[in-house]
Amino acid sequence: MSPVLYLASASPRRRELLAQLELPFELVLPQVEERRAPHEAAADYVRRLARDKALAGRAMAPRPLPVLAGDTIVVVDGEVLEKPVDRADGLAMLSRLSGRSHLVMTAMALAHRGGCELTLVTTEVTFRALSASDKARYWASGEPADKAGGYGIQGLGGRFVSRIDGSYSAVVGLPLVETEALLQRAGILPR
């Protein structure tokens, strides 16, 4: 089937989630710098990155189709935790998350018809207390390295999650209900 949409993402998780919406899509892989501006609020930052990815994707898309992109960040005490840069950073992130709640923000942007529509989904995730060996073994698994906040709820990190209040698919990287609604509003999916 010919594609109706591009997904501007290198994330296999976003690809798998979008496939659950059952529409034919292809990938574009724009390079967007992810750096928070001083004093930029977390919600503004995640929205800006999603928009930058969608617009950069549209600029390189081979056909004039809508382009969907997303970004996920973890926020604790107003501080943004992105992907850990090394082991020490990864362990420090897990310590920050241990025994308490944090927010996961995922923004999705759809560039189409000369504009860009955005949706932001915030989910509260609670971790049980983590021991030093929980953290060391989890880092050694390799799973945290490419994930915002240094964990994956869909993988080994799921064992740390005692509670989730909001959208599970948003925490993984693409909120299914809100993305479907975005695509419906744009006339890309039937209502």
Ligand SMILES: Cc1cn([C@H]2C[C@H](O)[C@@H](COP(=O)(O)OP(=O)(O)OP(=O)(O)O)O2)c(=O)[nH]c1=O
């Ligand atoms: C909190 C959490 C994050 N993540 C992932 C989702 C995202 O892929 C990643 C956050 O990084 P992002 O910068 O949002 O995305 P990405 O660089 O992986 O992919 P792209 O920009 O090409 O679309 O962390 C999980 O997989 N599980 C989780 O529980």
